[in-house]
Amino acid sequence: MEQKWVVFSLGSNTYGIDVQSVRSIERVQPVTRVPNAPAHVKGVINLRGVVTPVIDLRLRLGYEAVEPTDETRILIASLHQGDAGFIVDRANEVVESEDVRIEPIPESSRDMLSAHLTAIAKGEDKLFSLLDANALFEEQHAE
Amino acid sequence: MDVNEYLGLFLDESQEHIQSVNTQLLKLEQTGSQEAIQEIFRSAHTLKGMSATMGYESVANLTHEMESALDLVRAGKKESNQLLLDTMFSAMEQIEAMIADIETGGNGANVDVKETVVAFQSFIGSTSKAVEAVEEAIFTADLYTDSVITQAKETGFEAFQLHVKLSDAVVLKAARAYMVFDRLQELGEVVRTVPETEAIEQEQFDLSFDVLFVTQESADAITHAVTQVSEVEHVQVTSYTSAAASAPEVAVSAESVAVAEVKPKAVETDEPKEQAAPQAKTIRVNLERIDRLMNLFEEFIIDRGRLERLADEVGQPELNETVEKIKRGTNELQSLVLTLRMMPIEQVFNRFPRMVRSVAKDIHKKVQLDISGAETELDRTVIDEIGDPLVHLIRNAIDHGIELPEVRVAAGKPEQGRLALRAYHGGNRVFIEIEDDGAGINVDKVRSKALERGVITSEEATGMTDNEIAMLIFAPGFSTADVVTDLSGRGVGLDVVKNKIESLGGVVTLETVVGQGTKFQVSLPLTLSIISAMLVQVGEETYAVPLSSILETTLLDEADILTAHRERVFDFRGQLVPLVYLKEMFAIETEAKTQFPVVVVRKGNKLVGVVVNELIGQQEIVMKPLGTYLEGIPAISGATILGDGRVALIVDSNDLF
Numbered sequence: 001m002e003q004k005w006v007v008f009s010l011g012s013n014t015y016g017i018d019v020q021s022v023r024s025i026e027r028v029q030p031v032t033r034v035p036n037a038p039a040h041v042k043g044v045i046n047l048r049g050v051v052t053p054v055i056d057l058r059l060r061l062g063y064e065a066v067e068p069t070d071e072t073r074i075l076i077a078s079l080h081q082g083d084a085g086f087i088v089d090r091a092n093e094v095v096e097s098e099d100v101r102i103e104p105i106p107e108s109s110r111d112m113l114s115a116h117l118t119a120i121a122k123g124e125d126k127l128f129s130l131l132d133a134n135a136l137f138e139e140q141h142a143e
Numbered sequence: 144m145d146v147n148e149y150l151g152l153f154l155d156e157s158q159e160h161i162q163s164v165n166t167q168l169l170k171l172e173q174t175g176s177q178e179a180i181q182e183i184f185r186s187a188h189t190l191k192g193m194s195a196t197m198g199y200e201s202v203a204n205l206t207h208e209m210e211s212a213l214d215l216v217r218a219g220k221k222e223s224n225q226l227l228l229d230t231m232f233s234a235m236e237q238i239e240a241m242i243a244d245i246e247t248g249g250n251g252a253n254v255d256v257k258e259t260v261v262a263f264q265s266f267i268g269s270t271s272k273a274v275e276a277v278e279e280a281i282f283t284a285d286l287y288t289d290s291v292i293t294q295a296k297e298t299g300f301e302a303f304q305l306h307v308k309l310s311d312a313v314v315l316k317a318a319r320a321y322m323v324f325d326r327l328q329e330l331g332e333v334v335r336t337v338p339e340t341e342a343i344e345q346e347q348f349d350l351s352f353d354v355l356f357v358t359q360e361s362a363d364a365i366t367h368a369v370t371q372v373s374e375v376e377h378v379q380v381t382s383y384t385s386a387a388a389s390a391p392e393v394a395v396s397a398e399s400v401a402v403a404e405v406k407p408k409a410v411e412t413d414e415p416k417e418q419a420a421p422q423a424k425t426i427r428v429n430l431e432r433i434d435r436l437m438n439l440f441e442e443f444i445i446d447r448g449r450l451e452r453l454a455d456e457v458g459q460p461e462l463n464e465t466v467e468k469i470k471r472g473t474n475e476l477q478s479l480v481l482t483l484r485m486m487p488i489e490q491v492f493n494r495f496p497r498m499v500r501s502v503a504k505d506i507h508k509k510v511q512l513d514i515s516g517a518e519t520e521l522d523r524t525v526i527d528e529i530g531d532p533l534v535h536l537i538r539n540a541i542d543h544g545i546e547l548p549e550v551r552v553a554a555g556k557p558e559q560g561r562l563a564l565r566a567y568h569g570g571n572r573v574f575i576e577i578e579d580d581g582a583g584i585n586v587d588k589v590r591s592k593a594l595e596r597g598v599i600t601s602e603e604a605t606g607m608t609d610n611e612i613a614m615l616i617f618a619p620g621f622s623t624a625d626v627v628t629d630l631s632g633r634g635v636g637l638d639v640v641k642n643k644i645e646s647l648g649g650v651v652t653l654e655t656v657v658g659q660g661t662k663f664q665v666s667l668p669l670t671l672s673i674i675s676a677m678l679v680q681v682g683e684e685t686y687a688v689p690l691s692s693i694l695e696t697t698l699l700d701e702a703d704i705l706t707a708h709r710e711r712v713f714d715f716r717g718q719l720v721p722l723v724y725l726k727e728m729f730a731i732e733t734e735a736k737t738q739f740p741v742v743v744v745r746k747g748n749k750l751v752g753v754v755v756n757e758l759i760g761q762q763e764i765v766m767k768p769l770g771t772y773l774e775g776i777p778a779i780s781g782a783t784i785l786g787d788g789r790v791a792l793i794v795d796s797n798d799l800f
Contacts, residue, residue, distance in 0.1 A: 032790040033684065034769070035729035036777055044769065044782055044790050049438035051767045051782040051790055081771045137772065 003097040005121065007128050008075065008088040010058055014128040016095065016121055017075065021133055023083060025091050026074040042087060047076065054085035060136060061116075077133045084137055099123045102130075150245075153197050155427065157242045160186040164235055165497045172228050180223065183231070184213045190238065194251075201251040202241050208263035209234050215267065230262040232497065257337075288355065291334050292383070295357040300331065302383040303362060307369060308351040310376040317346045319374050323354075326368045331358025350376075355383060430523065433483050440480050441765045445784060447473055484524070488566050488575070489517040491530045495537060495564060502541050509548050509559040510541055516566035521573050525647050525667055529575070532640040536577050536663050537562070539637065544581030544661050554658065556580065573669055578662040584613045584655040596620055613655050617641040645797075674766055676783070677742060678759035678791065681725045682733030685791045686755075687764050687783055692796040694743045694750065696758060701737045713752055715743060723799045724754045728778060744796040751799050766793060 005016030006025070031043040031054055040059035044051050054074060058065055066089070074085040100123040118130045164186045171179040187210045194202035209231060215221040237259060241251030292302045305327075309319055320343045327333055336343060337353040358365065362380040369378045447469060454466040492514050503510040521529070545551075545560035552558055565576040586609045593599045593615045604612070615621060619638040644651045649667040668674075676687040677696070697715070704722065705712050711722045720743065726733050733756055741752040764783040769776065769792075780795035 030789050032782070032792065034773055034776055034779065034792065035731070036779075037773060041773070044773070044792075046784050046788055046790050049442045049784065051769060051784070053770055053772050084770075084772060 005095050005097075005128075005130065006075065007092045007095050007126075008073070009090045009092060010061065010063055010088060014092065014126075015131045016128045017077065017131050017133055019094060021077050021079065023076040023078045026076060026085065028068045028072050028074065028087075045074070045085060047083070047085070050083065052076065052083050052085055054087060055137075057086045057088055057136075060086075079134050079137050081137060084133075086133070086136075095121070095123065095126060095128075100126060105129075149197065152427070153193055154242060154246050156193060157190060157202075157238075160190050161235055161239050161242065162493050164231075166493070168228065168231055168235070169496050169500070171223070175223070180213060180217055184210065184217055187213060199241070199245060199251050201254065201256070202238055202245075205234055205238060205241075205256050205259065208260050208267075212263045212266050221266070226262065227266050230259055230266070232501065234259050234263070235497070236501075255337075288335055292355075292357065295332075300357045300359055302334070303356050303358065303365060304381050304383040305354040305356055305365065305369070306351060306379040306381075307354065307375060308377040310374045311350065313350070313374045316348070316350075317344055319372060320344075320348075320352060322372045323369055323375065326372060327354065327356055327358075327365070330360045330365060330368060331356055428483075436483070437480060440476065441784070444473060444477065444765070445788065449787075482520075484522050485520040486523050486526050487518045488521050488526060488529075488573075491526055491533065492517045492564060492566070494530075495533075498534065499537065499541065499562060502538055503545075506542065507547065508541060508545055510545055511559050511561050513561065513563045514565075515563070519566040519568060519573060521667065522669070525573075528643065528647055529665075529667070532643045532665070533575065533577070535637070535640045536665075537564070540577055540579040540581065540661065540663070544579035544583075546582050550582075568669070569666075573667045575665045575667070576662060577665075578660060580660040583657040583659055583661055584616065584653075585657065586612050586655075589613060589615055593618065593621060610652075610654060613653055613661075616653075617651065674764060675761060676764045676793065677761055678764075678785075679725070679740075679742060679753075679755040680757040680759055681729070681755050682731040684729070684731055685759065685785065685789070686725065686729075687762075687791050687793045688742055688744065688753065688796060689793065690761065692744045692746070694745045696740055696742050697752075699739060699741045699752070699754070713741070715750065715752065718750065720750045720752050722752045722754055725794070726754075726756075728799070744799065746797055746800050749800055751796070753794075753796070753799060764791075764793070 004019040006019050006022050007014055007016045009015075026045075026047070029045055031045050033043040034041060034053075037043075040056050042054045042056045045054050046052075056065065068087075069089075071090040072087065073091045074087055075091065076083055076085050100121040103120045103122060105117055105120055116132050116135045118132050121128050121130055164183050167179040167182040167186070170176055171183065187206045191203050191206035191210055194200075194206065212221075212227060212230075216223045216227070234256075237254045237256050240254045244253055245251045295302060307320075307323055309316060313319055324333060324340075333340075334355040334357055336355070338348050342348060343352055356365070362382070365380050366378055369375055451466055451470070454462045495514070496512055499510055499512045540562055541560075545562065546554070546556075548558045551560065561580045563576070563578045565574075565578070567574055590604055590612050593612070594601060594604060598615055598618045598621055599607075617637045617640070619636065621636060621638070641651055644665055644667070647667055649665055651663060651665050653661060653663045655661040675690040677690055677693055679686050679688060699713055703713050705714070705719070707719060712719045713722060714720075722741070725731065736756065739754055739756060740758045741754055742758075743750055743752050745751075766781050766783060769779065769782055773779075778795050778798035779792050781793045782790050783793060785791050
């Protein structure tokens with residue numbers, strides 16, 4: 001089946017998220033901090049009149065926090081629990097499934113993150129991990 | 144036909160017809176009106192047609208039986224009787240359950256209608272194919288049964304359906320049935336029984352019962368084992384296959400909301416006409432569209448604020464005039480947009496007469512329900528959510544409030560208890576009252592139970608008024624029922640009711656007089672979305688405190704702060720009031736000040752002073768939810784969008800106490 005992913009970077013790592021679940025890609029905008037929320041929750045933003053939670057994907061996936069740059073983007077994903085934004089270092093491109101091969105996550109690299117990863121996509125000059133946005137969101141909610 | 148497209152319409156219309164049948168049934172029961180029979184017949188007929196078109200055979204079949212029975216009454220061939228009425232009431236309950244199932248993606252086949260169909264059939268006086276069909280499908284499929292059987296089959300077990308008939312001369316039916324189960328348990332596992340095991344144990348069955356059974360033994364072995372039990376006349380063992388293997392999946396369409404067009408005020412006539420009231424012209428609009436309209440409109444309001452500020456700065460008279468016009472126009476638009484989401488509470492109230500009737504019947508009480516103010520309008524979201532808490536309060540009133548008829552007579556009260564359900568507007572709130580003329584709440588009993596369960600301490604108890612003590616029935620972990628009945632004592636306490644009401648921005652209170660009755664009052668905000676708030680600043684951050692919880696604001700010097708029990712307090716009109724620092728509560732970085740504003744908020748008769756850095760001012764704000772992900776953040780109840788487009792959080796002052 002034809003599938004597309006929005007591919008983005010966190011430092012030197014690239015990830016892909018199903019284009020179907022991405023509502024829009026926003027530039028960085030003022031975020032209102034929510035006190036006593038989990039550390040990776042950056043806060044909430046006003047997204048065309050809807051108050052939307054924003055998650056720092058770096059912190060969520062265990063990377064170090066960085067200051068936003070011109071390239072920093074907020075991926076607005078439509079999830080089971082409503083819309084949410086994920087802060088990423090850079091939104092790169094949209095990749096179609098015909099350009100890549102989907103492979104399972106190698107056994108050796110399974111770690112705590114792999115719960116959110118569904119597969120690895122490999123292309124001629126591409127390599128990225130497929131991320132399950134709902135899992136990222138829900139599991140944390142359960143904590 | 145694309146079924147999904149029509150599903151929303153089907154669901155809505157079904158609800159309307161169910162509602163209408165229920166209303167007419169009650170009327171029929173009270174007055175025996177021919178008109179009511181016609182109305183019920185028409186609705187049943189429409190329901191049948193709609194459900195058949197949509198492919199929901201279960202609904203169509205049941206309504207068909209009902210229609211046939213009514214047709215005889217309508218034609219004067221049979222007299223309506225109490226049994227038929229009861230059957231029709233339970234049929235409507237079952238149809239409602241089917242519709243609910245369809246709404247959540249099922250096909251309505253999970254409802255057991257065997258008894259109802261048989262009752263209709265016996266009224267009609269013929270046993271047609273329908274009964275046989277029902278007879279075959281004794282074990283209507285449900286997910287639980289299916290999964291058990293699938294699992295059993297995977298592990299080499301077989302599923303059998305047993306029809307056991309006891310001899311006519313049997314003395315201890317329940318004991319024999321128990322022995323049959325005992326034998327069966329040795330050979331395998333009993334999945335389900337018809338009637339249910341509990342009913343069988345209480346001898347609530349005729350001479351036969353049915354068992355769904357998984358085992359590794361053969362059918363012969365089962366037959367042999369069961370016939371060993373004396374007084375078993377006959378056992379029929381057949382292999383069982385799940386019926387629901389191919390139940391179609393139905394997606395649930397977006398929720399729709401009926402929008403009432405503003406209708407010209409009807410001329411009131413004194414003639415009590417029994418005819419149907421003229422229908423208001425309505426169109427159905429998807430709730431999502433209205434929400435989108437609201438969001439866009441709120442954005443617009445924010446821009447209007449910006450425009451006003453700019454016009455002020457520019458100071459050009461024509462510009463000011465135009466802005467003023469826009470302001471007036473948008474104000475009107477605002478109240479109109481808000482009413483779009485409003486619906487009469489009738490929708491919730493309508494289901495109560497039947498519920499009260501059946502609950503009262505179940506526990507042998509006599510209750511008359513009086514409803515007033517059903518036309519009172521409320522926000523659709525509140526309408527959707529308020530049903531369950533009200534059901535709980537009403538059940539509670541019938542179960543614990545109203546006494547048994549003989550008790551009432553002994554107390555010199557009329558045999559029939561009265562339950563009043565009222566709704567009315569007051570200020571910008573809607574009040575719903577549930578008042579019974581029952582026994583009232585036994586305050587002493589509540590007090591001792593609250594002490595026993597550690598809900599309050601004995602010092603606290605001494606200072607409390609009777610009504611305050613009575614309110615403890617809403618405290619978590621409190622239940623007044625000595626015996627847990629099926630009705631109110633289902634493990635869900637009244638605290639859940641209170642929480643639900645509070646989550647809607649509501650308040651529940653009660654008044655009770657021993658021997659005279661209890662009144663519960665629920666007050667709800669008219670609209671959820673717009674409230675007056677005080678904007679405050681702490682460091683770089685802005686928060687909104689709802690005005691409804693603010694007593695007043697005051698300025699405090701560092702030197703005025705006292706310490707009592709290691710708690711910071713200040714003297715507020717001769718009363719020591721504890722201080723809460725928002726900067727500490729919310730971990731905000733800000734410099735210390737020697738003089739600062741304090742917002743005094745109240746909860747009941749308790750006060751707390753909230754220390755902030757600056758008061759920005761009072762403003763109408765549009766309340767927005769934080770979403771499920773951030774639910775449960777302490778002391779934050781929502782968010783709002785400020786004039787500059789930034790989000791400010793709304794402080795839930797209830798959490799500061």
